[in-house]
Amino acid sequence: MEAKKMAILCLACKADTFVRREPVYEGFRKTGERIFCMSCGHEYASEGDVPYTTTAKPTLFTDADRSKRVEVFRNDEKGRNCRHCRHFVVNPFIQRCGRRHVEVQATDCCDDFQARSAVATETECDPLQRKLDQLLSD
Numbered sequence: 001m002e003a004k005k006m007a008i009l010c011l012a013c014k015a016d017t018f019v020r021r022e023p024v025y026e027g028f029r030k031t032g033e034r035i036f037c038m039s040c041g042h043e044y045a046s047e048g049d050v051p052y053t054t055t056a057k058p059t060l061f062t063d064a065d066r067s068k069r070v071e072v073f074r075n076d077e078k079g080r081n082c083r084h085c086r087h088f089v090v091n092p093f094i095q096r097c098g099r100r101h102v103e104v105q106a107t108d109c110c111d112d113f114q115a116r117s118a119v120a121t122e123t124e125c126d127p128l129q130r131k132l133d134q135l136l137s138d
Contacts, residue, residue: 098127
């Protein structure tokens with residue numbers, strides 16, 4: 001939805017003010033709008049007759065004044081949080097590591113990180129099924 005301009009320099013009272021818009025109805029159907037000066041009440045015939053003011057935002061700082069972008073993580077640490085690990089198990093009460101069987105937070109990091117595949121199969125998501133598969137393969 002487009003934002004409507006509000007600031008004007010009124011032709012009648014020469015005030016730097018705002019517009020007031022009033023809807024025009026035919027029965028219960030809106031057919032248009034009437035535009036008035038908020039200071040003196042002067043009505044403008046159409047949207048094209050309204051002398052809107054363009055206010056340029058002041059620029060106090062340039063790009064040279066900005067600080068360098070801060071990089072918190074090294075590239076090898078990005079995405080190595082528990083929430084991206086294939087062993088991360090979430091239920092409504094606790095988040096835990098399916099490999100170490102301890103409570104973890106989504107932002108924790110560990111040395112046992114293994115990236116989750118893009119399309120996880122049902123056995124990858126179920127730690128009990130994984131454990132059973134490990135026991136059967138041994």
